Amino acid sequence: MKSAATTLPSNITRANGTLRHLLTLEDLPRATLESLLDDAERFVRPLSSPPARTNSLAGVTVANLFTEPSTRTRVSFELAARRLGADVVNLEVQLSSRTKGESMLDTIFTLQACHVDVFVIRDSEVGVLRLVANNVEPHVSVLSAGEAHLSHPTQGLLDMLTIRHHKPNFEKLGVAIVGDIRHSRVARSAWIALRTLGVTDIRIVAPAALMPDADQFSGCQRVESIEAGIAGVDVVMMLRIQKERMQSAAVPDAEDYFSEYGLSAARLACAKPDAIVMHPQPMNRGIEISSEVADGPQSVIREQVSNGVAVRMAVLETIVAGR
């Protein structure tokens, strides 16, 4: 199964064909992606059961290196690594943007010299993660925890694991991604993963100002009305809207945004009756989604979080196992 990985670009795989870094889902063949989902499945446990634990990362040191704060994502990665038996250190570093690349590399070299084996990195700028991956020692792996507006691969994987659990037949799905597509790494990673898994009906739903440039999200249908956008879909993926984006979207305040793009129960009725509702969190309740929907029977939002830890365990185990 892992042999499919031999077709990956060499900066992501090792000479032996195993997955080394995970910076994006872009070049990941379907077999590799599905293999990661299968691996993750083994780590999923019901909420009331103890979490899955192994010792497969015993002796491995993982550094969570976040240059933008995100406590929840950091904890998800931290618990994933520790439940595999790894040593984990957390760092929140502010790097001057003028010398970002250099400072990041020097920080990485310092940690690498302390025998850190895996870097989990979140960064707000395009390219810094790739720069790190291209410069670390051969035994070191880099795992993206979010890169600018570009990529959030473990979020993409956990979204796919969640969808697969409810709607295993990807080829026949209709999926709507709704909100600030333009600035969303969550949307980009979901779009790539959905295409890789064979989804053909993908719609991006946003006000014109929050639509991505025309050369992006190829193969997606662009819809400006949320009702039309989610009509008949199986999956509604809501995105978080930043307050500062609402004005550029020509919606002056939260109430206006909700009335134009928020997912209310009434609107959700446009989707299939058994459609599932997703959100990457944290939610702006009453802005992009109503509490009735967020906490309602079609919501799988908390399941996404659980799947997040499972997916991160699978990815960590996979990239370390191939060494």
Next chain:
Amino acid sequence: MKSAATTLPSNITRANGTLRHLLTLEDLPRATLESLLDDAERFVRPLSSPPARTNSLAGVTVANLFTEPSTRTRVSFELAARRLGADVVNLEVQLSSRTKGESMLDTIFTLQACHVDVFVIRDSEVGVLRLVANNVEPHVSVLSAGEAHLSHPTQGLLDMLTIRHHKPNFEKLGVAIVGDIRHSRVARSAWIALRTLGVTDIRIVAPAALMPDADQFSGCQRVESIEAGIAGVDVVMMLRIQKERMQSAAVPDAEDYFSEYGLSAARLACAKPDAIVMHPQPMNRGIEISSEVADGPQSVIREQVSNGVAVRMAVLETIVAGR
């Protein structure tokens, strides 16, 4: 012994009568409170000996979730949980006060979905902890590390453990609580615990502006003069004064506060000769208490800290054992 807990309100106990959450000492029957003190006693060790350790929380994940910074209290809870074998994650989160309840619940649901079993929460607003306790899954427990001006139950327990060690006969004690009673969760939890254990002579000593409203601290004697307040008592519990409170107390500066309400050695002579002196820390030396007293032979302040870890171990073990 634990059967006494069957009289607790159902939102604190489980169907089997065991303690599930600890948000306040208010509804805790005397037998339950004493049982927790007995449990804590088993974890007390002399300073120069290794700390007590068990494996009773192996496999349990504890999240320390503080919305107001308190490094020392966080470390006390962290060490307590780790010395019981738990996995511990620390989070300091800033939640917008406008959407505090919602944001807190979403954060909690996220962590709960990551298989966090116990939440240790400090929050500056009344009611958020209760909201969390009312909404978590049945296998999850909530433990207050301080709620607004209202409640600090493990502080109340550690204070009782400390008093009991020196003055086991609670019915005959005279106790003075001195300082900013009005805004103090430490004072409220101490008052409740003292009453539960049968203390009848409790005095709250403060300038008029820092006295609580008339309907609060029932059964306490209110005294504005510190000399009169501590006259003949067995226990003097000093509170921390915030600088911003001094003016409202009509004392313009630190020196004035000390001369009117500070515990000097001369003043301490008003209490019984073997009276003990307590303080929840951090102390403003020279403001509410002189260094001579804080470090003197009647001070049990450092003993309080040691007892704090023991009490937190006892509470954590108790709420997890009942699952």
Next chain:
Amino acid sequence: MKSAATTLPSNITRANGTLRHLLTLEDLPRATLESLLDDAERFVRPLSSPPARTNSLAGVTVANLFTEPSTRTRVSFELAARRLGADVVNLEVQLSSRTKGESMLDTIFTLQACHVDVFVIRDSEVGVLRLVANNVEPHVSVLSAGEAHLSHPTQGLLDMLTIRHHKPNFEKLGVAIVGDIRHSRVARSAWIALRTLGVTDIRIVAPAALMPDADQFSGCQRVESIEAGIAGVDVVMMLRIQKERMQSAAVPDAEDYFSEYGLSAARLACAKPDAIVMHPQPMNRGIEISSEVADGPQSVIREQVSNGVAVRMAVLETIVAGR
């Protein structure tokens, strides 16, 4: 070998002659210093091998207490302690400078009462570490992670370990320390260690305004020109320059500083052909050192970092073993 320690001042050693605190390298006899280097050597591992691990600090609690932020140094100490099996807690505390000593002591007493055995402390003021060491319980040790401009003993040790690896014959070495000597604890600890190990040709190289007072760095040659300063040396130790210091050095901007005091490849040619280049990090590339040199074949900067973890393991093990 450890018997040499019996000549240490009593506030650093225990009655049995073993090393208890490490606050400075000043009073450390050569045999003790060399013994620490030998111990550290045992913990050095190639980058691609797993790090050294022991269980010699099992049951010991180490607190990293930093009053000035330094993520990298904190991680180095954290990994060192954890790889010896210790429990580690991290605290970043802001202490009001007016009551610094008192607040620090109360924080220490609190942690000590929580059964913390070893304090790793970084502080910006002279004397606070000594105050702590003089006041903790007999079973407790204090380890400096940097004190004001005065002392950074583990940095001094890791620098010596690095030099010894490449140039074992200290008596015959020429060493230049270049940059903001005046404000540098790194320079002071290096100078003391170099003298202890028998180096006679030590040069401090800086603009007049960044030279230390005349009564400091005795036995060093003072040179204002970098070319003259590094001429024929075996070791070039570069220091980090703070931007705010450049003006007092009469160099208005980064480019000017580099042209006057930066280590370029051209300048490095003034040193011996096999001279090694060191830097305590973080580097200002293009200001005090060019990237060509920092990443060049003579640079041992990353080796310094690896040696840092090994040295911290050795010191932690030594101070705990003597109890």
